[in-house]
Amino acid sequence: MSSSTETSRAGSLAGSPLAEAPKQKRHLLGRNPLGLLFSAPYLVFVLAVFAYPLGFAIYIAFHDYFFTAPGAVVNRPFVGLQNFVTALTDPDVIRSFGNVGIFLVINVPLTVVFSLVLASGLNRAVRLKTFYRVAYYIPYLTASVAIVAVWLFLFNGSGLVNQILGPLAPSPSWLINSYLAMPSIALFVTWKQMGFYILLYLAALQNVPNELYEAAATDGAGAIRKFFSVTVPGVRPATVLVLLVSTVTGANLFTEPYLLTNGGGPNGSSTSPVLLMYQKGIEQGHPDEASAIGVVLVILVLIIAWLQNRFAGGRD
Numbered sequence: 001m002s003s004s005t006e007t008s009r010a011g012s013l014a015g016s017p018l019a020e021a022p023k024q025k026r027h028l029l030g031r032n033p034l035g036l037l038f039s040a041p042y043l044v045f046v047l048a049v050f051a052y053p054l055g056f057a058i059y060i061a062f063h064d065y066f067f068t069a070p071g072a073v074v075n076r077p078f079v080g081l082q083n084f085v086t087a088l089t090d091p092d093v094i095r096s097f098g099n100v101g102i103f104l105v106i107n108v109p110l111t112v113v114f115s116l117v118l119a120s121g122l123n124r125a126v127r128l129k130t131f132y133r134v135a136y137y138i139p140y141l142t143a144s145v146a147i148v149a150v151w152l153f154l155f156n157g158s159g160l161v162n163q164i165l166g167p168l169a170p171s172p173s174w175l176i177n178s179y180l181a182m183p184s185i186a187l188f189v190t191w192k193q194m195g196f197y198i199l200l201y202l203a204a205l206q207n208v209p210n211e212l213y214e215a216a217a218t219d220g221a222g223a224i225r226k227f228f229s230v231t232v233p234g235v236r237p238a239t240v241l242v243l244l245v246s247t248v249t250g251a252n253l254f255t256e257p258y259l260l261t262n263g264g265g266p267n268g269s270s271t272s273p274v275l276l277m278y279q280k281g282i283e284q285g286h287p288d289e290a291s292a293i294g295v296v297l298v299i300l301v302l303i304i305a306w307l308q309n310r311f312a313g314g315r316d
Contacts, residue, residue, distance in 0.1 A: 060291040083292040106186035119201030137195035181270040204238035
């Protein structure tokens with residue numbers, strides 16, 4: 001009788017929550033070491049190309065740093081915030097941040113609006129849909145140097161655009177006009193990179209259920225109403241991604257003003273912070289001031305990205 005009682009107790013304990021589940025072995029590399037192995041090359045790439053240069057730039061920004069011959073041992077004393085004060089009191093630096101602000105105000109909204117509208121059109125069953133998708137993506141793949149040559153041909157003083165505008169053409173012309181140089185660059189970058197963002201929106205549109213459009217049509221919604229009530233909320237995560245990527249890319253503007261306006265002209269009206277970092281750090285030999293500009297730029301971009309994610313992304 002006692003044996004049957006013990007057997008029943010053991011059975012009740014085995015079925016009770018107090019019974020201990022078999023302990024899972026903990027691995028040093030996590031539950032899926034193979035996944036970590038596959039991601040290791042990219043992790044090494046991020047550390048080598050992004051993390052280490054950023055950390056070294058922060059070190060340079062707080063020291064009296066200058067380039068020397070390889071192997072030379074020199075004293076580079078700690079100077080605290082002196083490089084930041086020098087950079088932020090330089091009118092050229094302040095103007096470069098204002099220039100990139102103008103660029104972002106023009107480029108980011110145009111990128112979001114036109115990319116979403118064109119992606120919505122290309123997502124429908126239209127003729128030559130594949131051709132249009134490829135046509136929008138080709139400028140993004142083409143080297144900037146080649147496209148800049150075409151853009152200079154179109155927008156120089158005697159270019160095709162000014163010939164079409166005739167007496168309405170600006171004087172001085174687009175890229176040598178202090179007020180139009182940076183907006184012209186913003187339009188160029190918007191056109192060149194739009195194909196990439198269209199692909200992002202096309203991928204996001206595949207996840208918007210067709211039932212939502214059918215329900216909206218049943219309620220009497222037209223094309224515009226369905227766009228704002230179904231499409232825009234449905235691709236909200238992609239919109240946040242486009243905002244972040246276009247902001248980060250625009251803040252690192254370098255190639256376009258360097259090529260289109262001959263290094264930030266006229267009179268620095270199209271100089272970006274990254275272009276100014278190159279001029280101060282490489283051409284003028286002040287890498288400490290250039291690094292201070294870079295650190296300030298990173299902080300500002302992080303703040304803008306946080307605000308975009310906070311207000312555009314919401315809880316997502």
